[in-house]
Amino acid sequence: MKRYGWMTAVAASLAAHAAWAANISVTDAWARATMPGQPVSGAYMQIQSDADARLLGVSSTVVPRVEVHEMSMDGGVMRMREVKAIDLPKGKTVSLQPGGFHIMLMNLKKPIAAGDVIPLTLTVESGGKRQTVEVKAEARAMGGAGMQHPSH
Numbered sequence: 544m545k546r547y548g549w550m551t552a553v554a555a556s557l558a559a560h561a562a563w564a565a566n567i568s569v570t571d572a573w574a575r576a577t578m579p580g581q582p583v584s585g586a587y588m589q590i591q592s593d594a595d596a597r598l599l600g601v602s603s604t605v606v607p608r609v610e611v612h613e614m615s616m617d618g619g620v621m622r623m624r625e626v627k628a629i630d631l632p633k634g635k636t637v638s639l640q641p642g643g644f645h646i647m648l649m650n651l652k653k654p655i656a657a658g659d660v661i662p663l664t665l666t667v668e669s670g671g672k673r674q675t676v677e678v679k680a681e682a683r684a685m686g687g688a689g690m691q692h693p694s695h
Protein backbone atom coordinates (compact mmCIF):
# COMPACT_ATOMS: atom_id res chain seq x y z
CA MET A 544 0.00 0.00 0.00
CA LYS A 545 3.00 2.31 -0.38
CA ARG A 546 1.59 3.84 -3.56
CA TYR A 547 -1.72 4.58 -1.90
CA GLY A 548 0.10 6.38 0.88
CA TRP A 549 1.94 8.51 -1.64
CA MET A 550 -1.31 9.52 -3.33
CA THR A 551 -2.76 10.51 0.00
CA ALA A 552 0.22 12.73 0.67
CA VAL A 553 -0.28 14.50 -2.67
CA ALA A 554 -3.97 14.99 -2.01
CA ALA A 555 -3.19 16.42 1.40
CA SER A 556 -0.68 18.86 -0.04
CA LEU A 557 -3.16 20.01 -2.68
CA ALA A 558 -5.75 20.57 0.02
CA ALA A 559 -3.23 22.61 2.01
CA HIS A 560 -2.55 24.70 -1.09
CA ALA A 561 -6.25 25.37 -1.62
CA ALA A 562 -6.58 26.44 1.98
CA TRP A 563 -4.46 29.54 1.47
CA ALA A 564 -4.92 30.38 -2.20
CA ALA A 565 -8.11 32.39 -2.19
CA ASN A 566 -10.26 32.05 -5.26
CA ILE A 567 -10.65 35.57 -6.54
CA SER A 568 -13.28 36.29 -9.12
CA VAL A 569 -13.38 39.63 -10.87
CA THR A 570 -16.35 40.71 -12.94
CA ASP A 571 -17.42 43.79 -14.83
CA ALA A 572 -13.91 45.22 -15.11
CA TRP A 573 -13.80 48.44 -17.07
CA ALA A 574 -11.72 51.56 -17.45
CA ARG A 575 -12.78 55.05 -18.31
CA ALA A 576 -11.83 56.26 -21.77
CA THR A 577 -9.97 59.58 -21.69
CA MET A 578 -9.95 62.84 -23.59
CA PRO A 579 -6.74 63.76 -25.45
CA GLY A 580 -4.26 65.30 -23.03
CA GLN A 581 -5.96 63.83 -19.96
CA PRO A 582 -3.19 61.99 -18.10
CA VAL A 583 -5.32 60.14 -15.55
CA SER A 584 -8.21 57.76 -15.63
CA GLY A 585 -9.89 55.21 -13.45
CA ALA A 586 -10.59 51.50 -13.58
CA TYR A 587 -13.43 49.77 -11.82
CA MET A 588 -14.59 46.22 -11.14
CA GLN A 589 -16.40 43.87 -8.79
CA ILE A 590 -14.14 41.59 -6.75
CA GLN A 591 -15.18 38.55 -4.80
CA SER A 592 -12.97 36.23 -2.78
CA ASP A 593 -13.86 32.86 -1.26
CA ALA A 594 -11.51 33.55 1.65
CA ASP A 595 -10.71 36.66 3.66
CA ALA A 596 -8.18 38.54 1.53
CA ARG A 597 -6.81 42.00 0.83
CA LEU A 598 -6.08 43.77 -2.41
CA LEU A 599 -2.57 45.13 -1.88
CA GLY A 600 -1.89 46.78 -5.18
CA VAL A 601 -2.39 46.91 -8.90
CA SER A 602 0.00 47.24 -11.81
CA SER A 603 -0.31 47.32 -15.57
CA THR A 604 2.06 46.78 -18.45
CA VAL A 605 0.51 49.70 -20.35
CA VAL A 606 0.06 52.28 -17.59
CA PRO A 607 3.20 53.90 -16.10
CA ARG A 608 1.72 54.37 -12.66
CA VAL A 609 -1.23 52.65 -11.00
CA GLU A 610 -2.56 53.43 -7.52
CA VAL A 611 -5.48 52.20 -5.48
CA HIS A 612 -7.60 55.12 -4.30
CA GLU A 613 -10.63 55.80 -2.21
CA MET A 614 -12.92 58.68 -2.91
CA SER A 615 -15.09 60.10 -0.19
CA MET A 616 -17.06 63.17 0.73
CA ASP A 617 -15.31 65.40 3.23
CA GLY A 618 -17.39 68.37 4.33
CA GLY A 619 -19.14 68.46 0.96
CA VAL A 620 -15.90 68.19 -0.97
CA MET A 621 -14.96 65.10 -2.96
CA ARG A 622 -11.54 63.92 -1.91
CA MET A 623 -9.41 60.99 -2.88
CA ARG A 624 -6.56 59.35 -1.12
CA GLU A 625 -4.32 56.44 -1.87
CA VAL A 626 -5.10 53.37 0.22
CA LYS A 627 -2.61 50.69 1.23
CA ALA A 628 -5.10 47.87 0.86
CA ILE A 629 -8.75 47.09 0.28
CA ASP A 630 -10.28 44.37 2.42
CA LEU A 631 -11.95 41.56 0.49
CA PRO A 632 -14.09 39.80 3.11
CA LYS A 633 -14.87 36.18 2.41
CA GLY A 634 -17.86 35.76 0.12
CA LYS A 635 -18.61 39.46 -0.11
CA THR A 636 -18.59 41.37 -3.38
CA VAL A 637 -16.45 44.48 -3.13
CA SER A 638 -17.22 47.16 -5.69
CA LEU A 639 -14.58 49.42 -7.13
CA GLN A 640 -16.74 52.11 -8.65
CA PRO A 641 -16.85 55.83 -9.39
CA GLY A 642 -17.24 57.69 -6.09
CA GLY A 643 -15.69 54.93 -3.97
CA PHE A 644 -12.68 52.69 -4.22
CA HIS A 645 -11.08 52.85 -7.63
CA ILE A 646 -7.92 52.01 -9.45
CA MET A 647 -6.16 55.16 -10.61
CA LEU A 648 -4.39 54.99 -13.94
CA MET A 649 -1.75 57.73 -13.95
CA ASN A 650 0.89 59.34 -16.15
CA LEU A 651 -0.90 58.09 -19.25
CA LYS A 652 1.26 58.56 -22.33
CA LYS A 653 -1.65 58.42 -24.75
CA PRO A 654 -5.42 58.59 -24.49
CA ILE A 655 -7.43 55.50 -23.66
CA ALA A 656 -10.03 54.99 -26.38
CA ALA A 657 -13.33 53.23 -25.90
CA GLY A 658 -12.81 49.56 -26.67
CA ASP A 659 -9.15 49.54 -25.59
CA VAL A 660 -8.34 46.68 -23.28
CA ILE A 661 -6.21 47.60 -20.25
CA PRO A 662 -4.46 44.61 -18.66
CA LEU A 663 -4.28 44.90 -14.89
CA THR A 664 -2.44 42.68 -12.43
CA LEU A 665 -3.98 42.64 -8.97
CA THR A 666 -1.80 41.59 -6.05
CA VAL A 667 -3.94 39.90 -3.42
CA GLU A 668 -2.87 38.66 0.00
CA SER A 669 -4.73 35.95 1.84
CA GLY A 670 -3.61 33.98 4.85
CA GLY A 671 -0.14 35.53 4.66
CA LYS A 672 0.42 34.48 1.05
CA ARG A 673 0.41 36.64 -2.03
CA GLN A 674 -1.03 35.82 -5.39
CA THR A 675 -1.68 37.78 -8.54
CA VAL A 676 -4.89 37.98 -10.50
CA GLU A 677 -4.87 39.04 -14.14
CA VAL A 678 -7.77 41.25 -15.18
CA LYS A 679 -8.64 42.81 -18.52
CA ALA A 680 -10.56 46.06 -18.24
CA GLU A 681 -12.31 47.27 -21.36
CA ALA A 682 -12.45 51.01 -21.81
CA ARG A 683 -15.83 52.68 -21.97
CA ALA A 684 -16.57 56.19 -23.09
CA MET A 685 -18.40 58.21 -20.47
CA GLY A 686 -20.41 61.25 -21.40
CA GLY A 687 -20.80 64.46 -19.41
CA ALA A 688 -18.39 66.69 -17.54
CA GLY A 689 -19.75 65.35 -14.26
CA MET A 690 -18.08 62.05 -14.96
CA GLN A 691 -14.61 63.55 -15.13
CA HIS A 692 -12.26 62.40 -12.45
CA PRO A 693 -11.19 65.31 -10.25
CA SER A 694 -7.54 66.19 -10.54
CA HIS A 695 -5.20 65.69 -7.62
Ligand SMILES: [Cu+2]
Pocket residue numbers: 612613623645646647
Ligand atom coordinates in the same frame (compact mmCIF):
# COMPACT_ATOMS: atom_id res chain seq x y z
CU1 LIG B 1 -8.15 58.55 -7.75
